Amino acid sequence: MLARKLSTVLASLIALVLAAPIMVVAGVSVNAKKSLTFPPQGFSLSWYAEVFTDPGWRDALIASLVVATLSAALAVLIAFPLAWFLWRWRAPWARAFEVLGMTPFILPPVITALGFLSFWAAVGEYGAPWTVVVSHAVFFVTLPLVTLSLGFGAVDRSYVEAAATMGADDRTVLRTVVMPLVRPYVISGFAFAFVLSLNEYIVAYMVVGFTLETLPIKIFNALRYGYTPTMAAVTVLFVSLTALVFGLIAWFGDLPRLLGAWAKSD
């Protein structure tokens, strides 16, 4: 009983420490005056309004959302055929591409960033805004690849068997049987890649740092000129958006399963 109470206390303490920086930032973001004080003096939501009215912040927000949407979509387009191929055919050599897809996510991000920098500079596209979309898609392809591998792994092959027996070809099976079963995994793979792209700094900075300001780049650049409540407001918006996306994944999908918690007998 004592042990249970103790671990509850410890868990609450961890929750508090994890939440503390965000809470202070949230407090700072509602300061009435342009100063970073906590507890906040006065109450004002004008800094939140500034994120949408100030052209600099608004452009950065839009740039981030566009980059994240496109690169997450491209990541899924790369991961889906690969995961499907590995599931459909017996081709051990193709595992090499799966490993390739996992590598950028495991290595320190600065390495991938530097690789992209050398590459885009060598092909003469350094700084072109679309290059960050391709870079993020390849950098985050791991996430849809993992969720889709889980998704295909969960498809009961006897359904496919049944469809094939009744005369469905590969394409029909994929469209009518497999696709509906793996759709939640496609969506969660997209969502994971989307959120991480939204928050990614180093690859974006090295690839398009001087031509396109995504929100993390904008925040970092702004930090050099001192801290303002607007940054705090942006941070709160970003944290909320991130939590919302994961909340949706948890609502529509099986989050513990996606994160690898399933019994061996499953």
Place this chain on the structure above:
Amino acid sequence: MIRRAPRTLAEHSPILFPALMLVVFFVIPFSLMIAVSVFRRVPGGFYEPDFVFSNYERFLTTFFGGVMSFSLGLAALVAAMSVGIAFPFTYRLVRLPRVNQIRWLVFLLSILSLSEVIIGFAWSTLLSRTAGITNLFVALGLMSEPMALSPSFGALLAGLVYQAFPYTVLVLYPSLARFDPNLVEAARTLGASPLKSFLTVVVPGQRNTIVATTIMVFVFALGSYLLPQLLGKPQHWTLSVLITDQAIYQANMPFAAAMAVFLVLVSLALVGLALLAGRKEEAA
């Protein structure tokens, strides 16, 4: 559906696009970076194809040696602290009711995917003089006046552990979720206290998981490039910061690439070790 090796071009075609994308946009950039590391730098921020090892020779300087050992030491400290806190935490987490477990996972995932910029900003605000935690201590009468706690080594360490903790929990989560609770039950039935059964049954049973996770978190911490700039002093800069600095501000791509190649080798060797430790677990 017969699962056999693909034969025709049509059967191979789905993998063409992913394979092409990964080769063109990952293998080639990666190889290019290795090539650049032996190129010769020319004044003005450019480099010429060459085959020199002078970029690697700079590793032998005491400055580089200092940065390197600081980076490795810091990553090791962060990994040890994160696993130390996260292991008992995750052990409890997997036993929570499903709804609570999902709430925690959403919370942890949200923190994990936060930009380093945001984590750095949030922590430097929390540790600042005007808005920081010390104001709370003053209000409680524990301190006489607020003070800035950042930048400092402690601030950097706190930020890094904060960033690594959710990652550690999520790496530990699958194997702890699959850990057979009956083993603990048996120990408890035989009279072991909860703490004793945790220390003598769970921890030894998960030894390889702990080793593998520690290595993964070590590599993760090695990759941090912004927190040392935002929460630490210049002497707390890590290898990742130095690489960014050389590539962008000093315009010395060959040296940055050489350091990156070194970092890749260290990371790959460690990840290989982690996989090996993880495999032993599977076999056991």
